[in-house]
Amino acid sequence: MSCCGKKDNVSGFEGCVCEVVRAIKDIQDNVVEECQPCLTSCFLEPLGDLTSPSRRRPADTRVFVLKTKDGTPFHAFYRDEDRYDHDCISIYFRIESIFDNCCATLRVLEPKDKDGHEVDLLSDCGSKINLKKLCKVYNFESTDSCITVDLNCFCAVQCIKDVFLGLCD
Template sequence: MGCGRIEDITHSKKEDQCICDVVRAIKDIQDQAVSDECPACPTNCFLEPLGGLVSPSRNRADTRVFMLLTKDGTPFKAFFRDNDVCDHDCVSVFFRVEDIFDGCCATLRVLEPLDAHRKEVDLLNEDGTKINLRKLCKVRNFDSTGSCITVDLNCFCAIECVADVFLDVCE
C-alpha cells in the first residue's frame, strides 16, 4: 500500500514491496561486507559488495547510506539526538538499515549529515520547518547517531542509495 495507492491491505502483492526488497538487499549487503570488483552502475542500491557504491576503491565499509522519498518526491526526514547542546541540526534524511521484520517493517538508524570537513550540516530551511534541498549537496560524510526509528517501508515510493561508508557500527 505504498505511494498513497488505495488497495486492500489483505491483497498485498510482491510487486508492491519494491522498497522492502531494496532495503532487505541493502541489509544483506551490509551483513556480507566483503571486497569484490568494481561494478558498472555506481549508485545502484543492489550493488555488491558493500564499499562499491560511489567510491569503488573503499575497502572498509559497513553501511550503505540511503534516503527514502515520499509519494510527493520529498525526502523522508527523522529527528535524532544531537550531542551538541548549542545547535539545532537534529533532522536528517539519511539512514542505515538495522533490521527488517514482519514482512516490510524496518528499524533504521538516523545518520547525522556532515560536510567534507566533517562539520555538521543543518538541513533545515531558515525558519526550520522544511528540508532545504540545496543543503543536501553539501553533505559528503555521515556519523552514526543513537537514534533509531521503525518504519513501514510500504509507505515510501522511492529509495536512493547515497554512499557506502564505514561508521564502525557494532552488529
C-alpha cells in the first residue's frame, strides 16, 4: 500500500489507515464479545482487549498513533489544565468521528507517566518528538483539543492501548 491515498499496483488498496480508524470507531461504538488470534491488532474486539483483562473499568477508547510517510509519528497540539507549562504536544489520539472521504476528527490525548504526571514528548531543544520519551508513557488523559485530518495522508496506524477516559458517561 502507498501513502496519501494513492493506489498500490500490487495490493490494489488505498486508504488502509482510513479503514483501520473506521474499524477502531466501530469497536468503540459496539460491545461485541469475540476472540481474535492476534493480540496486537487494531481490529481486535471487544474494546478493552488490548489491555489487561483484569481492568477495573471497561475501556471506552482505543488509543492510537498515526505515522507519516517518513515513519515519524504525527503530532498535534493540545491545551491542558496546567496553564504554566509548554509541553502541550501529543502523538496519541482517540477517534471521535469519521466522515466524507476519510476525513476524521481526532481527540488529542495527553500522555501520562506511571504516577499520573504529564510526559513532555519534546526533545531538549523543543523542536522534535523525542522517541525515547515515548517509553515513559503509561496512561492517557482526555483533552478538549480536537483536530480534523485526512486519513488518506498517513501511511501507518498503530494501536497502543485500550483505556477508560470517561468520555461517554
